[in-house]
Amino acid sequence: MKGNPKVLILFASYGDGHFQASKALQDAFLRHGITEVIMLDLFAEAHPLLNDLTKFLYIKSFTFLPSVYGWIYNATKRMKHNAPFSEVLHSFGVRKLKQILEREQPDLVINTFPLQVMQKLKEAAGIRIPTYNVLTDFDLHSRWVHPDTDKYYVATDDLKQAVERMGVPSDRIEVSGIPLKPEFHDPCPSPEIQSKYGLAPGLQTLLIMAGSYGVMQGLRTMCRQLCEQGASLQIAVVCGKNKFLQAQMERAFSEYPHVHVYGFVSRIHELMAVSSCVVTKPGGITLSEALSCTLPIIIYRPVPGQEMENAAYLTRKGAALIAKGPAELCRHIHWLSAQPDRLEQMRARIRSLQKANSSDTIVLDILKCSRMRKARYKIQPVQRGSSY
Structure with missing residues (x-):
């Protein structure tokens, strides 16, 4: 890893919140001297038509079908990462992300939306890049939790306990608050x-x-x-x-x-x-x-x-x-x-x-984790015939 890591932040544009959280992290990295920070709306890049359709349905669900969205959310809330439907969800954007990783060579990846595509690549293609999940709600959905996630950043002590109950060690969960711009503090x-x-x-x-x-x-x-x-x-x-x-x-x-x-x-x-x-x-x-x-x-x-x-x-x-x-x-x-x-x-x-300076808390901890990792990881080429 270089002295200053190159950062890739993955988000999704369902509402403005995930973008704002990602932008707050990007700005915090810049404040701490990390200039190579890429923000990527992965689903929009990988599947633009499907992204537009699902965004439209998501927006309309608030008016016309809120109970259907709620049923889907609750039905999948405790679904394990390796359940068949989870595997399908994690596969969206895999090819596009693989291309971006090979081109950009980031040193670490941050998720501000529960699309565990990076974890899928780590598991299936032998890619070894530190991956961090920044949870952007006060409730835990199992889609946030994956064994190949290096660390989690959560809003509250209660949420940390919920992640622990899913088998994640306490030292891999930081109660940071949800990332915000400094103007809100x-x-x-x-x-x-x-x-x-x-x-x-x-x-x-x-x-x-x-x-x-x-x-x-x-x-x-x-x-x-x-x-x-x-x-x-x-x-x-x-x-x-x-x-x-x-x-x-x-x-x-x-x-x-x-x-x-x-x-x-x-x-x-x-x-x-x-x-x-x-x-x-x-x-x-x-x-x-x-x-x-x-x-x-x-x-x-x-x-x-x-x-x-x-x-x-x-x-x-x-x-x-x-x-x-x-x-x-x-x-x-x-x-x-x-x-x-x-x-x-x-x-x-x-x-x-309240959690003061949430964005800086997350960024400083990630940089600390990066400095502690001495191994140098390279993205491995995809084996011929691989579906990835």
Whole structure:
């Protein structure tokens, strides 16, 4: 291995979270002097048409078939890495990844999405490259766990225990937190930020995040009921990349001065810094960002699968509330605004879950592991006739 390792980060573009986690790691490597860091959306590169189809189905599942997605998630949750269906899943992208490894010759590989293609190559083709899995949810799905993974980075002590129960030694699991950009750690609210987003300085701000694809159901009804409630707050609605939803919301609330509608916000930590509460879908990255900003969370209509598990975990920890519809959401907001001590209790619970400088923690540990490995590994050529 060279003095400065070459890093390959594998992610998938189902939602924006896996990309954001990967980008946070890439930036952290650069801060620590590691300049050769490649990010690869493997499934999109290897199977572009199938990737587009599955992304479309994934997005639509939130609206039309959430129970089906949840059933698949739960049915495969404890499936072993060498089960027949697991073997099929791990095989997607194998040829493409093999080509990239031979071309780029990385010294280590990081997964921020549970596609264990690298582990499949290590097992089947004799490739020996250190591989690290960075889990991006608060719930464990067995697809993250593979015996050829060198180390795991997880969000919480509870998640570490769950990985241990699947037979992984404790010293191969680091409780790091989910990787975030440094801006989310200890953000600073300011009048300048409020002015930048057109927010009034004298009102509490409720931040509503519809997800990167803007798929939160009942958004207009929710905002109307909040406005009719007469609460002394302003609402910041982030519609993500859904321009149609943004246009709808702008038309619907053009005469409501305390409803502010935005599209995709690249510096979402600024809005989090000036908000008193966030209503969101329970993606692992968004929840981690809110936790890092000590922002009380109301999780709106979580769908079955990892979102429901994320929501259930943070609710058990006292860091979030779940609202199944607009009426329940309004009750939660009224309850929190009327009882500041309850809001502060949530913030205290949130602080107990925070992991400072998560991206740097992961990167520094990986670099430490790399320095400790003295062996030099080369990618072995594929044997003639091999399916890989």
